[in-house]
Amino acid sequence: MQRAQDLEGAQALLEEAGYPPGSLDVVFKVTTNYPYHVESAQIIAEWARAAGVNMTIEQLTWADWLSQVWVDRDFEMTMMNFFTIWEPDRLYYSLYHTTGGFNYRQISDPMIDEMAEQARGETDPAERLAIYRDIQQRIYDNALDVILWYRNGSIGAAPGVGGLDTVVHPNGSNLNFHRVWLDG
Incomplete structure (x- = not known):
């Protein structure tokens, strides 16, 4: 919004x-x-x-x-x-949960904490998505962050480039190119 x-x-x-x-x-x-x-x-x-x-x-x-x-x-x-934090749990828990590792702004909102914890245990993708939407709305309503822009995170390559499926590190915040290779 x-x-x-x-x-x-x-x-x-x-x-x-x-x-x-x-x-x-x-x-x-x-x-x-x-x-x-x-x-x-x-x-x-x-x-x-x-x-x-x-x-x-x-x-x-x-x-x-x-x-x-x-x-x-x-x-x-x-x-x-926060360009490389794509996975919702890593994003919302680490940035907005009171104990989150990237919460350097010291945001402390019991409702966000509760929702982020609830989302972590939710196995139904639709229910989990609904919780993350509620977290987003709370962040917006309370102006905890002002998102200025979104960078395009697309990765493109010529057909001779392989290994791109390994670029995104499992932690969701690093890009690894050590397994990327060129044909020929």
Whole structure:
């Protein structure tokens, strides 16, 4: 689902929270490891300014981003790329469950925890899908994340390339090319 941009509504919510235009300063930490994160942060900063928020972009090396954001959880705003986490359990449990391994944002929602645990034990694919849809709706309704875009995860190759069925690692977050080969 796509949310409409509502700068006037954002300004009103900021006012209600005690931040008149220009009084809220936010630091957006992004890694230079992904240049499109920096470009996206620049766009978001312009939108924030239009809503009356002073946003500063702090560009960090990958090592500094991991240290400050992932490990120390020292950030006000950041962005992350979860391109390779395709399997729903790995995605929703690891990112949104209170004890999830990728939950560096420290999201803690008992309803999401309960649903993610329920989905793990569900053997009926249709029922499992329904639970994941409920988790998605809760994430959306509570704006736990704002999804900016989806990258195309298609892998293409010429007919002489073999072994592509082994590219996706069983953990769902790594790509392995060590078993890929070329004919001839």
